[in-house]
Amino acid sequence: MNIELTGLTRRYGDAHALREVNYRVPEGVRVLGLIGPSGGGKSTLLRLLGGLDVPDAGEIRFDSTLLSREDNPLRSHRRRIGFLFQAFNLFPHLTALENVTLPLREVHGKPPGESEKIARDCLDRFRLADHAGKRPAELSGGQQQRVALARALAHQPKLLILDEPTSALDPEMTAEVLDVIAELCREGQEIVLSTHEMGFARAVADEVVFLADGQVIEHGPPAQLFDRPESAAVEKFLGRVMRY
Ligand SMILES: Nc1ncnc2c1ncn2[C@@H]1O[C@H](COP(=O)(O)OP(=O)(O)OP(=O)(O)O)[C@@H](O)[C@H]1O
Ligand SMILES: [Mg+2]
Numbered sequence: 001m002n003i004e005l006t007g008l009t010r011r012y013g014d015a016h017a018l019r020e021v022n023y024r025v026p027e028g029v030r031v032l033g034l035i036g037p038s039g040g041g042k043s044t045l046l047r048l049l050g051g052l053d054v055p056d057a058g059e060i061r062f063d064s065t066l067l068s069r070e071d072n073p074l075r076s077h078r079r080r081i082g083f084l085f086q087a088f089n090l091f092p093h094l095t096a097l098e099n100v101t102l103p104l105r106e107v108h109g110k111p112p113g114e115s116e117k118i119a120r121d122c123l124d125r126f127r128l129a130d131h132a133g134k135r136p137a138e139l140s141g142g143q144q145q146r147v148a149l150a151r152a153l154a155h156q157p158k159l160l161i162l163d164e165p166t167s168a169l170d171p172e173m174t175a176e177v178l179d180v181i182a183e184l185c186r187e188g189q190e191i192v193l194s195t196h197e198m199g200f201a202r203a204v205a206d207e208v209v210f211l212a213d214g215q216v217i218e219h220g221p222p223a224q225l226f227d228r229p230e231s232a233a234v235e236k237f238l239g240r241v242m243r244y
Helices: 042-049 071-078 096-106 112-125 141-153 171-186 198-204 222-227 232-241
Strands: 003-012 015-024 031-035 057-062 081-084 159-163 190-194 207-212 215-220
Touching: 003 042, 015 042, 015 057, 015 215, 031 042, 031 198, 042 159, 042 190, 081 141, 096 112, 096 141, 112 141, 141 171, 171 190, 171 198, 198 222, 207 222, 207 232, 215 222, 215 232
Parallel strands: 031 190, 031 207, 081 159, 159 190
Antiparallel strands: 003 015, 003 057, 207 215
């Protein structure tokens, strides 16, 4: 993926969620993992990358093109992205099938028949064909997240953005969703994900960024960052989260 951040800053009042972040995703990276303490700026960065929010200062370049702050071009940027957030993604009053079909029709302008065909194929792919007619409340947490993933991928996004996709799930459902994401990674889907699952980040990411206090403290290939961190902050963080 070709992403470059220059002086990227996002403030909420006096607090900096991101402060002058400079970072370029190294060449050849397909899966980028964001890790770091709560409040470090991961979700803020993912929202900016997806065009859901605009920075107060600085720039994002996507495939060497400056991401606009204007609403219209941002909207077309958003269409190239698939999103999955930690939970409560789905429309509760719609079935799994309708949840996947709706954005294809309404956002991507596909005809109803084609939208439904794509949606059914996507649900099939994630082994959800039997659940197409169920509403979210009738599905397990893991199944809901797989439906949300099917929806995020139905329009074949250039980039998939996952913000802690498993943090609301129990261990078994976490494994179920992580398996599906790992499969997407193997298939070559470009993904930026934030996660508290260090083992998973290590297994699927080509590059890991440690964000804390709105800054990139350290980044590198997972083997380097997890086994030989250079900064005391990363070492301390890993010592805390990998203890159990
Ligand atoms: N809408 C908002 N209004 C005010 N402050 C916000 C808002 N969104 C985020 N922040 C602040 O910005 C900082 C970064 O938050 P962010 O959600 O990006 O962190 P995070 O790394 O995703 O944390 P977590 O691991 O808990 O999800 C935090 O201090 C947070 O309180
Ligand atoms: Mg977050």
